[in-house]
Structure formats: C-alpha cells, structure tokens
Amino acid sequence: MARFPPSHGVHQPPISTRDAEDPALHIYNHGVHRDAFLSLLDVNLPAELWRLIAQVPRGCVTTYGALADALGDRVAARWVGELLMDHAHDVDCPCHRVVRRNGEPGLYIAGGAAAKLSRLASEGIPIEHGRASLERHFAGFQSAAPLRGLKEFQQQVPARLDLRCFDGTVRRIAALDMAYVSSSTAVAVGVIADATSLETMSTLTITSPVMFPYISGYLAFRELPALLSLWKQMQSAAPAADVVLIDGNGSLHPRRAGIAACFGLLTDVPTIGIGKSLLCGRVDVAGLRVGDTRPVIDRDELIGLAVKSADRSRPIFVSAGNYVDIPQAAQLVQRMFAGHRLPEPLHQADRLTKQRVRELRMPSSS
DNA sequence: GCGACAG
DNA sequence: ATCTTGTCGC
Numbered sequence: 001m002a003r004f005p006p007s008h009g010v011h012q013p014p015i016s017t018r019d020a021e022d023p024a025l026h027i028y029n030h031g032v033h034r035d036a037f038l039s040l041l042d043v044n045l046p047a048e049l050w051r052l053i054a055q056v057p058r059g060c061v062t063t064y065g066a067l068a069d070a071l072g073d074r075v076a077a078r079w080v081g082e083l084l085m086d087h088a089h090d091v092d093c094p095c096h097r098v099v100r101r102n103g104e105p106g107l108y109i110a111g112g113a114a115a116k117l118s119r120l121a122s123e124g125i126p127i128e129h130g131r132a133s134l135e136r137h138f139a140g141f142q143s144a145a146p147l148r149g150l151k152e153f154q155q156q157v158p159a160r161l162d163l164r165c166f167d168g169t170v171r172r173i174a175a176l177d178m179a180y181v182s183s184s185t186a187v188a189v190g191v192i193a194d195a196t197s198l199e200t201m202s203t204l205t206i207t208s209p210v211m212f213p214y215i216s217g218y219l220a221f222r223e224l225p226a227l228l229s230l231w232k233q234m235q236s237a238a239p240a241a242d243v244v245l246i247d248g249n250g251s252l253h254p255r256r257a258g259i260a261a262c263f264g265l266l267t268d269v270p271t272i273g274i275g276k277s278l279l280c281g282r283v284d285v286a287g288l289r290v291g292d293t294r295p296v297i298d299r300d301e302l303i304g305l306a307v308k309s310a311d312r313s314r315p316i317f318v319s320a321g322n323y324v325d326i327p328q329a330a331q332l333v334q335r336m337f338a339g340h341r342l343p344e345p346l347h348q349a350d351r352l353t354k355q356r357v358r359e360l361r362m363p364s365s366s
Numbered sequence: 367g368c369g370a371c372a373g
Numbered sequence: 374a375t376c377t378t379g380t381c382g383c
Contacts, residue, residue, distance in 0.1 A: 075371070078371075179375090180374055214373060215371090216370090216373090217371075247372085252372080253372080254371095259372075259373085273372085275372050275373090276372080276373090280371080280372090373374050
C-alpha cells in the first residue's frame with residue numbers, strides 16, 4: 001500500500017497549534033474560504049469589460065493593455081483581444097477603438113485591420129503609416145478592477161494551506177479533469193483509482209456552465225466551480241479518496257495559488273497539481289530521463305518539479321496543493337505512471353473527458 | 367525583434 | 374483548452 005514518507009525525515013507534530021483547540025474550527029475556516037471564493041465569482045468579467053469599452057468616447061482610442069489594467073491585471077490583455085474577436089458585433093459596436101500600444105490596429109472582427117483604421121479615421125483619429133495616433137487615448141476608466149480582488153484572494157491562499165506533510169496511507173486516488181463542449185459549457189470528470197493497482201474503481205461525469213474566461217493565472221476562477229460541484233457529487237457516489245490529482249498547478253503559480261492549491265483549501269483534502277506546460281518559473285529539462293525530476297525555481301523558491309514520466313513525452317510539472325509538499329507530491333505521482341505521460345488516474349480522466357465531449361458534439365446525442 | 371502566459 | 378490530415382515511428 002502506498003504510504004507518504006515524511007520527505008525530509010522530520011516528523012511534524014500530530015496536531016498543529018492552529019486547530020488544536022477545536023477541530024471544527026478547521027471546517028469553519030474552510031467554509032469561510034469557500035464562501036469568500038464563491039462571492040468573488042459573482043463578477044461578470046465580460047460585462048465589466050464591455051462597460052469599460054463603452055467608456056471610450058468617440059474620437060478617442062484605448063489599448064488592450066490599458067483595458068486589462070482597468071480590469072485589475074495587465075495579464076488579461078490577451079483575453080481582451082480574444083473577446084474583441086468573438087462577440088456579438090453590430091454597427092454601433094465601439095470595439096474598433098481598442099488598438100495596440102504602438103498604434104497598430106490589431107485584429108478587427110468586422111473587415112480586418114484596414115476597416116478598423118478607416119473607422120478610426122472617420123472618427124477623427126489621425127492615421128499614419130498604418131498606425132493610429134495615440135495622441136487622444138482615453139485613460140479615465142471608472143472600474144472596480146475585479147481582477148485585483150481575485151488576485152488578493154490568491155495572495156492569501158499560501159498562508160492558509162496546511163504545510164504539514166500528509167502522513168496517512170494512500171489507498172485511493174482521485175483525478176479530476178475538464179474539457180470544453182463550447183466556450184461556455186464544460187465537461188468535468190472525476191476518476192477514483194486504486195493506489196496500488198492503479199485500476200479505475202469508479203468515474204463520474206458532469207457538464208457544467210462556465211462563466212469566467214481563461215486568463216493566465218486565474219484558471220481556478222474558471223474551473224473550480226465545476227470541479228467543486230463534481231467533487232460534491234463524488235462524495236455521495238464514490239468511495240473517498242486519500243489524495244486528489246488536479247489537471248493544473250498548485251504551488252507552481254505566480255502567487256503559489258494555482259487551482260490545485262485552491263481546490264485543496266476549499267475542500268480540505270490533500271491535492272497535487274499536474275501541469276502539462278510551464279506556467280512560471282525556470283527549469284532545465286535538458287537530458288531528462290524517465291524517472292528524473294528537475295526543480296522549477298521562481299524568485300529563488302522551489303515551486304514545483306518537472307518529472308519525466310514516459311520515453312517520448314515532454315515532462316509534466318508536479319506541484320503541491322494542500323497537505324503535501326513538493327517532493328512528496330512528486331514521489332507519489334511517480335508511483336502512478338503506467339506508460340503514459342500523465343499519472344494513470346489523470347490519464348483516464350482525460351480520456352473520459354474528451355470522449356464525453358465528442359459524444360455531446362454529435363448532433364444525434366441530443 | 368524577442369520573450370511569453372496552467373486550461 | 375480548441376481548430377484539425379496525414380504521417381512518422383514503435
């Protein structure tokens with residue numbers, strides 16, 4: 001039976017001072033975190049962005065980055081561009097007033113860059129060498145900067161995780177994964193597997209509406225609602241798991257608050273983050289052989305481990321969620337490989353998730 | 367021009 | 374994540 005060894009040989013006290021008095025306080029705190037998280041989800045980010053774009057007056061321009069800043073984080077600039085290329089456009093739409101920082105028009109949903117520039121010209125914006133003048137750029141956004149609040153929540157996460165190494169026996173592993181039927185509908189799959197044989201014991205599949213866009217660093221706000229709903233249903237339908245693998249990072253995150261960390265905080269279960277590409281930090285994967293690991297370092301801190309899981313596969317990135325540390329997470333995951341790039345339970349969840357998406361996309365499946 | 371961002 | 378055919382290699 002798989003067992004977590006204390007990875008540094010240091011035995012932690014069985015009960016931390018934080019919850020020594022009252023085990024229920026633990027539950028209470030997680031309820032508070034869950035409520036705080038859920039209230040943050042009330043924000044309608046696309047609506048907020050349109051509210052901002054509508055503030056740009058005729059005869060003025062703004063930039064993708066300025067809008068992202070007004071939302072609360074410059075990293076959202078890419079999503080701003082995505083939304084402007086995928087929305088219900090009409091002749092009154094002001095989306096042509098958003099240009100690149102250097103005056104290049106960027107993409108335009110209705111007729112391409114040339115059409116965008118001519119619309120700007122017709123509003124009195126000087127155009128030179130194919131670029132819009134930024135002379136009259138609007139900078140007075142009235143905004144609640146919703147991403148700032150989400151970022152502040154993330155900044156509180158690391159201190160609220162339990163840093164003690166998990167030292168229980170791992171009999172069952174849960175693995176959670178998602179895929180998308182459309183931009184607003186996701187399929188989420190949970191797999192429970194035996195930790196020794198890696199055989200799948202049970203699976204649960206749900207579909208769930210997704211409101212929040214994908215923005216790098218904010219994945220949890222997009223995918224956690226569905227995963228929490230899935231998890232809740234798994235509690236009554238499946239045998240309990242001792243550790244949960246999540247498709248996405250935990251500590252390997254700019255604020256050490258990836259989706260696996262948030263899930264572990266909100267559900268109070270041991271979690272491990274599994275990423276397929278590097279979100280942040282630096283790592284040298286040259287010459288990695290199956291079974292090898294390499295540290296992922298960010299700001300002089302170990303935030304995850306690159307793990308070579310299979311021969312002709314790129315490494316995966318393992319990081320800590322709740323109740324595990326990084327070396328321990330990697331040790332455990334390395335016992336779950338069965339010839340695929342992903343640990344077997346997550347590989348199965350990934351298969352099922354994509355299978356279900358295919359089924360739902362077939363017109364005949366009603 | 368380059369780097370660069372989980373899913 | 375998704376858009377997508379054949380093709381290379383075990």
